[in-house]
Amino acid sequence: MGVFVSEIRPRWSDMDAFGHVNHASTVTLLEEARVDLLFHEAGLRGANDMAAGVVIAKLSVEYHAPLFATGGSVRIELSVREIRGAYFILDYVVRSGPKETDPVAVTATTTLAPYDLVNGKPRRITDAERDFLAAWHNGGNGGVLHV
Template identity: 60%
Template structure:
């Protein structure tokens, strides 16, 4: 399967008055998982250019159940759904704990656009970036 799995740790300060992780802080957890894939894992696979400019063009989050603070990491699964010449869509499943079969508490998607910071405009994906992302397509074999 083309699913990247990482762990992120909610912080005590992420909780709201109702005792679960605030919606805005959940988005930050998604960002941490995305950074693990697009920056850390990509660099490990010889594609450091991804860290030089990627922006979120669209974000959709479905909160299925409360995510509570336990002090432990939660499991985030990330895969590539759409891969175009100048954008790609990431799908996320956040599980309430680190177990592979733990309950999914949040599903999300981000439309990502590679961005040339120097020129101040979007750019096309490089071939190495496309190859890296293709390995994480849902149903792919991973990298």
């Protein structure tokens, strides 16, 4: 599969005094796309443990152009860069519109750790999660899944 695509619509309330989507709202757009992948899509593919707990260990965001709330959606492309025993890294490409050819406005990376909410501690990635994440590894076959 390679790349997971989520289309998210920025809200008018996401814009700041300068007329573009502010940083906190941009991070929320990334979160919404990540939830689509790690909770919704993972559940459909049998990796239900993701929804039981995963935390952000690191976040990096680079802005290439401003995002605007125009009433339309932006395209967020997610891929898995790295999978380790107790964490994985997601890469994001946020395009200014819904098309694959729309300009890149933001790139980002998150390091995520599966977390045992009941016992309050990090946990290892399960085999089902590893298989799910491997399908979205950026070294995959380059296919794109739209949601």
